Amino acid sequence: MITKEEIQNYLKNVPSLPRVVKACLEQLKIGELNKAAVIAKKDQKLIFYLKTVVNSAAYGFRSTLEDEKQIFSALGSHKAKQLLYAYMINSNSPNEWQFFNLSKNDFKTLQMQMMKYFDAILKSYSLENSEFQSASSIICASVVVADQIFGVHKEDVKIIKQSQDLTLDQILYRLSGYTFANLVEFIAKLWEVEQSVQQLLVLSFGYQKCKGFVCELSKLMHLLLFKIFSQPRFIKAGLNDFLDIKIEFVEDMLDKFNKIYDETND
Secondary structure, three states: OOOOOHHHHHHHHHHHOHHHHHHHHHHHOOOOOHHHHHHHOOOOHHHHHHHHOOOOOOOOOOOOHHHHHHHHHHHHHHHHHHHHHHHHHHHOOOOOOOOOOOOHHHHHHHHHHHHHHHHHHHOOOOOOHHHHHHHHHHHHHHHHHHHHHHOOOOHHHHHHHHOOOOOHHHHHHHHHOOOOOHHHHHHHOOOOOOOHHHHHHHHOOOOOOOOOOHHHHHHHHHHHHHHHHHHHHHHHHHHHOOOOOOOOHHHHHHHHHHHHHHHHHO
């Protein structure tokens, strides 16, 4: 079935940051938006992606942004970083999914919803322009890797699920010693996100006790994952089978989460 060696090989194949993206991120870390824009211009596919996203209804800018410096200036450093990671995921997402029943549009919807609602969560803490914005993109990248891992063993996983009451996450852990949370942590390190973001992502799966505002963010992320993965289209896709909600972990944040979620939809 799925061995540790296979998992490690899949993880080795996760693309590291391209030269242009990495150089942009380095400039954004020190607040050099104009320099990041000049570097981004070297990758026309990246610029096309950014123009498409920022000029969509989801962002709602009053005028169309065409110039790369305008785009980076309007986004700010942290939102621009979030979209650079999203571009990486978009570039490496499959045209045809091997395991999850997802279309290209379904996955795009997943990405946009994760960004939209987690940004609203961060805004409730006055962190809408912070390093934590990249957390939602790392989750989406992990879905792509998980699809590759299980795609090769699709029939075997189906047989195990029929004979035992196990989630995909439990199957993955029993057979390889890795969980979905481990995949998320690996990609976060590979793509060089800040330590605080790595901590948030690790805590988001409810395996550890925690306290403080990063802990609160992790609980809200846990609830967000459950909320989005539980939508009919993502239940049908099989994504909800990766997340076992831990009520005892998140119960103190339920009211806050529901308030944020409902206000975001109004």
